[in-house]
Amino acid sequence: MDRRSFIRKAGATGAGAAAATAALAAPAIAQSNPKITWRMTSSFPKSLDTIYGGAEVLSKMLSEATHGNFQIQVFAAGELVPGLQAADAVTAGTVEAAHTVCYYFWGKDPTWALGSDVPFALNARGRNAWQYHGGGIDLFNTFLAKQGLFGLPGGNTGTQMGGWFRKEINTVEDLKGLKMRIGGFAGKVMEKLGLVPQQLAGGDVYPALEKGTIDAAEWVGPYDDEKLGFYKVAPYYYYPGFWEGGPTVHFLFSKEKYEALPAAYKSLLHTACQAEDADMLQKYDYLNTKAIKSLVANGAKLKPFSQEILSACFDAANKTYDEMMASNADFKTIWESIVAFRKEAYLWDQVAEYNFDTFMMIQQRAGKL
Structure with a gap:
């Protein structure tokens, strides 16, 4: 075989192999990174931009990380269903997801409230420690599974005012x-x-x-x-x-729809929800410092x-x-x-954090900060 003939045949073989590889790779990529569009109903109006905005932050993260293939459309309270029916809408299959506070549904079963907050439970850091490392997420999901739901923490306001x-x-x-x-x-x-x-x-x-x-x-x-x-x-x-x-705001998903997600999307969803969980608390910690001074200046x-x-x-x-x-x-x-966990958490809190914070608060009152 002469050299030119060999090159022509090799080129044809290479092109055929590349086409075959592309034909095999395309379906594999499509299967692992499919186009999915969900609807999420919020329990909050758009005017509560920090809480409501948490769902929009999640939607943006998922879309950007998947080049637009995993989309969640967010609807404010009342646009699809009333805010206090958000979880019911997911269970009924009206929407695939909800962004809500689970104590809204305690009338159905008081266990719902434990997923969010109850009097004298934990502060935000303690609750997140229990949820992410003390088995709290799994325990609550055992309960949510009975409602056809899967839930992940999706925000926290920190200790609220009385x-x-x-x-x-x-x-x-x-x-x-x-x-x-x-x-x-x-x-x-x-x-x-x-x-x-x-x-x-x-x-x-x-x-x-x-x-x-x-x-x-x-x-x-x-x-x-x-x-x-x-x-x-x-x-x-x-x-x-x-x-x-330390009230947790939840993302609730249809258990059936969640379990049907590719493994990569499940992993991404967990990561994005945890990121929003932290982000909401950080926003409130920043915004409340300014608002409390403004309220007092206006007569509170x-x-x-x-x-x-x-x-x-x-x-x-x-x-x-x-x-x-x-x-x-x-x-x-x-x-x-x-x-x-609460007993151990507040024991530890008294050792380092409490003493550091107390000292710094004294300095603040003395005008030294």
């Missing part, structure tokens, strides 16, 4: 008969002290406070609260919101709950948990896990 009050609250006696807009699970605990919980949508809270229909209202914290103008009609701003020491009167009130509420919460554990095995399993 709310806005039209008058000062100095003793436990002052809580009796007080009409307060407060989340359902926390309201159940506070009922034991005579408080009268009220369930109101965000847009209804200000006029109810202004007219005196309610006496107090809790929302989130300085950044979100300032937008609603509560300080104009209920100037006493109490802290801490002991019912939400910062007041701590007394130790008497905190202790009475702590005891009431423990009684509530004992009642629920006696009749609900799912609740008992998860709450006992939280309690076991």
